[in-house]
Amino acid sequence: xxxxxxxxxxxxxxxxxxxxxxxxxxxxxxxxxxxxxxxxxxxxxxxxxxxxxxxxxxxxxxxxxxxxxxxxxxxxxxxxxxxxxxxxxxxxxxxxxxxxxxxxxxxxxxxxxxxxxxxxxxxxxxxxxxxxxxxxxxxxxxxxxxxxxxxxxxxxxxxxxxxxxxxxxxxxxxxxxxxxxxxxxxxxxxxxxxxxxxxxxxxxxxxxxxxxxxxxxxxxxxxxxxxxxxxxxxxxxxxxxxxxxxxxxxxxxxxxxxxxxxxxxxxxxxxxxxxxxxxxxxxxxxxxxxxxxxxxxxxxxxxxxxxxxxxxxxxxxxxxxxxxxxxxxxxxxxxxxxxxxxxxxxxxxxxxxxxxxxxxxxxxxxxxxxxxxxxxxxxxxxxxxxxxxxxxxxxxxxxxxxxxxxxxxxxxxxxxxxxxxxxxxxxxxxxxxxxxxxxxxxxxxxxxxxxxxxxx
Amino acid sequence: xxxxxxxxxxxxxxxxxxxxxxxxxxxxxxxxxxxxxxxxxxxxxxxxxxxxxxxxxxxxxxxxxxxxxxxxxxxxxxxxxxxxxxxxxxxxxxxxxxxxxxxxxxxxxxxxxxxxxxxxxxxxxxxxxxxxxxxxxxxxxxxxxxxxxxxxxxxxxxxxxxxxxxxxxxxxxxxxxxxxxxxxxxxxxxxxxxxxxxxxxxxxxxxxxxxxxxxxxxxxxxxxxxxxxxxxxxxxxxxxxxxxxxxxxxxxxxx
Numbered sequence: 001x002x003x004x005x006x007x008x009x010x011x012x013x014x015x016x017x018x019x020x021x022x023x024x025x026x027x028x029x030x031x032x033x034x035x036x037x038x039x040x041x042x043x044x045x046x047x048x049x050x051x052x053x054x055x056x057x058x059x060x061x062x063x064x065x066x067x068x069x070x071x072x073x074x075x076x077x078x079x080x081x082x083x084x085x086x087x088x089x090x091x092x093x094x095x096x097x098x099x100x101x102x103x104x105x106x107x108x109x110x111x112x113x114x115x116x117x118x119x120x121x122x123x124x125x126x127x128x129x130x131x132x133x134x135x136x137x138x139x140x141x142x143x144x145x146x147x148x149x150x151x152x153x154x155x156x157x158x159x160x161x162x163x164x165x166x167x168x169x170x171x172x173x174x175x176x177x178x179x180x181x182x183x184x185x186x187x188x189x190x191x192x193x194x195x196x197x198x199x200x201x202x203x204x205x206x207x208x209x210x211x212x213x214x215x216x217x218x219x220x221x222x223x224x225x226x227x228x229x230x231x232x233x234x235x236x237x238x239x240x241x242x243x244x245x246x247x248x249x250x251x252x253x254x255x256x257x258x259x260x261x262x263x264x265x266x267x268x269x270x271x272x273x274x275x276x277x278x279x280x281x282x283x284x285x286x287x288x289x290x291x292x293x294x295x296x297x298x299x300x301x302x303x304x305x306x307x308x309x310x311x312x313x314x315x316x317x318x319x320x321x322x323x324x325x326x327x328x329x330x331x332x333x334x335x336x337x338x339x340x341x342x343x344x345x346x347x348x349x350x351x352x353x354x355x356x357x358x359x360x361x362x363x364x365x366x367x368x369x370x371x372x373x374x375x376x377x378x379x380x381x382x383x384x385x386x387x388x389x390x391x392x393x394x395x396x397x398x399x400x401x402x403x404x405x406x407x408x409x410x411x412x413x414x415x416x417x418x419x420x421x422x423x424x425x426x427x428x429x430x431x432x433x434x435x436x437x438x439x440x441x442x443x444x445x446x447x448x449x450x451x452x453x454x455x456x
Numbered sequence: 457x458x459x460x461x462x463x464x465x466x467x468x469x470x471x472x473x474x475x476x477x478x479x480x481x482x483x484x485x486x487x488x489x490x491x492x493x494x495x496x497x498x499x500x501x502x503x504x505x506x507x508x509x510x511x512x513x514x515x516x517x518x519x520x521x522x523x524x525x526x527x528x529x530x531x532x533x534x535x536x537x538x539x540x541x542x543x544x545x546x547x548x549x550x551x552x553x554x555x556x557x558x559x560x561x562x563x564x565x566x567x568x569x570x571x572x573x574x575x576x577x578x579x580x581x582x583x584x585x586x587x588x589x590x591x592x593x594x595x596x597x598x599x600x601x602x603x604x605x606x607x608x609x610x611x612x613x614x615x616x617x618x619x620x621x622x623x624x625x626x627x628x629x630x631x632x633x634x635x636x637x638x639x640x641x642x643x644x645x646x647x648x649x650x651x652x653x654x655x656x657x658x659x660x661x662x663x664x665x666x667x668x669x670x671x672x673x674x675x676x677x678x679x680x681x682x683x684x685x686x687x688x689x690x691x692x693x694x695x696x697x698x699x700x701x702x703x704x705x706x707x708x709x710x711x
Binding site: 029032033161162163164167169170171173174176177331332335365366367371372393394395396397399402404407409412413416441444446447448449450452 | 475478479480481483484487488490491492493494495496497498499501502503504508512513515516519520522523551552553554555586646647648649
C-alpha cells in the first residue's frame, strides 16, 4: 500500500489510511475543526490520488476505529459477505468508482454485501457531485412496513408536524395541512418536545386514529429516545408502526446518544414482537455528519467516514427509513450552502450503496451561511438522484427544532417537476379524497378543513 | 402612511388564512390558533404565495443578521462593563471554531484578575453568543434590576464583564479566575426564524470547566415576546438566592 505521491514537483505523504481518507474529503468546516482536513487544495487532490490507488482490501483492513474497541466496527466487519468481498477486494478505489458509474444496477447490487464503511466512504470521496447523483440513481433500495418505499417513480415524504409544546390539536392541525398536500406517505412522524411515555403513547394513538379514520396507508412514529419507545411498547397499548433512534458512527459517540449495539439489538427484538405494522422493515434512523466530533467520539477520523459507519450500524436492523439531517448540526461542521449540498449528496449516495432505504432531511440552521435557495437546490438534485423521501413541514419552518427543512409545497413541486408520485397505495387514496389527480394536486388540495371532524 | 408598502415583518402568522376558497374558513381560523406553524397559507400552483415567501425571507433575514451582528459596545461602556475577548479574532472564526470561543489567552485571564473584584458572591457576565441583537434588545432592561436587586440583598456583586466572541463556557473560566460563588451569564441565543432578540441566562454555583454542562441552571427565551427582561431579572435574583442557599446548581438542584 502506497501512502505517498508527487504533484507539481512536491511530495505529499500521509500517515495512514485514516489520514488519506480525511484529507481526500471535499472541504468541510467540521474536518478543519477536528484538525484532520487537507492543508491545501493540492494536498486534498494528492490524498484523492493516493486513495484512488488503494485496494478495497486495504480499506477493509484499516477501519478508522479498531475492531477490538468498537462495536460499530464489529457490526460492520462481521456483516461482510466474504464471497462478495473476494470478488472485489483487489479493485482499487479508483476502479471501484468507475465500476459504480458504468456497471448495471444488478451488478452493483451483487457486490453490496462485500462492502465496509471505509470502502463506501472512499467511493464518495472520489466522486463529483454529479457522479454521486448518477451512481445513487442506479442504486434503488426498497423497504416494506405497512407500505413499500423506494420503488421507481416515487418520491415519498415524512410529514413532520412538530409543535413547540406537543399540543395535540396543534400537532393535528399540521397533520391535516400536510395530508391535504399529499404529504406523509413515508411516515407521519413527530419530534416530541416532551419525551415521556404518556405523551408519546397519546400522540401515537392520535396519529393512528387519524390514519384509520381517513384510511391513509402509511406509518406512524414518535421520534422519542429509543428507551422511551421501549417503555411505551412494554407499558401501554399504543400502536407503533416504526421505532426511531438517532445513530452515531462509533461506540463512543453512540454512548453520547445513550445507546450501543446491544441496546439497539434489544430494542429491535422487542419491536419485532410488539409492533403494530405488518412488513419486515420497522425501524427508522436519523444520522448526520459531525455528530461524532461533537461528542468527542470521532477517533481522529473525518466526518464523512464516520457518517458511512452510521449506515453500517443502521443496516443491521433492516430499516424502513434512514435519513441524514444534513444541515442541522451547524456551521462548525458544514459551514455554508455549498458544504451542505455536498454532504447531502454524499450521504444519500453512501446510504444507497450500503443498501439502506435512504432519505434526506434537506435543512439548515440560521447560523449557517445557507438559505432557502440552497435547500431548494439540494432537494432538486436529490430528486434527480432518486432519493426515497424528504421531509414535509409547514412552509419549511420547524417551530420546535428551530431550523428550516423542506415544505409541503416543496414536496408537491418536486413531484410535479420529476413526474414522481407518492407510494402507489397512498397516491390512490389521495385521489379518492380529491387531493390528487394523476399524481398532481387538485384545486381542492392544500385545504386542511377538508379533514374537519375526524376526531368524532 | 399611504406612501408605504405594508410592513410584512409585523404581521402575525397566526392571524391570516391565505387559502383562496377553503371549505370551512372558520375551521381554518380555529386550526391557526393551535400552533405557530405556518399552516393555512394556500399556494400559487405548488409554490408559496408571494406574501408567504417574503414573510419567510424577512424572518430568515433578521435571524441571519442577528448572528452576524456585533453587540453595541456604546451600551456596554455606558453600563460600566469590563470588556474582554476570547481567543477568537473575528465573527467568521467565532462561527467556525467554537473551541476558541470558550477560552481566554493567559494575558486576558491576568487582566481579568487585575481589574475585577475578587471572590464575589455574584459575578455577572454578558456574552454576545449567537445574537448581538439579543443583548442590544434586552440588556438595558435587565441590568439595572439585577445589580440593584442583588446589591439590595447584601450580596458582594463583582465587576460586570462583557465577553466578545463568547460561548457559554467562558463563565467557567471567569468563575475560576475570580473565585466567584454564583456566576450569571446573559448570552444571545441561536436565532430561530423571526426571533433574533432572544437571550438566555446560564447560572452556576462555583462554575467550573471541570464540571459537566449539567452544572448550569438555565432561563431561556428572554425577550419581549418570551419572558420579558424585567420578569426574567426577578426570576434570576430568586434563583441566585436558591443557588447561594443550596450551594449547588443545574441538575443537582431539585427546583
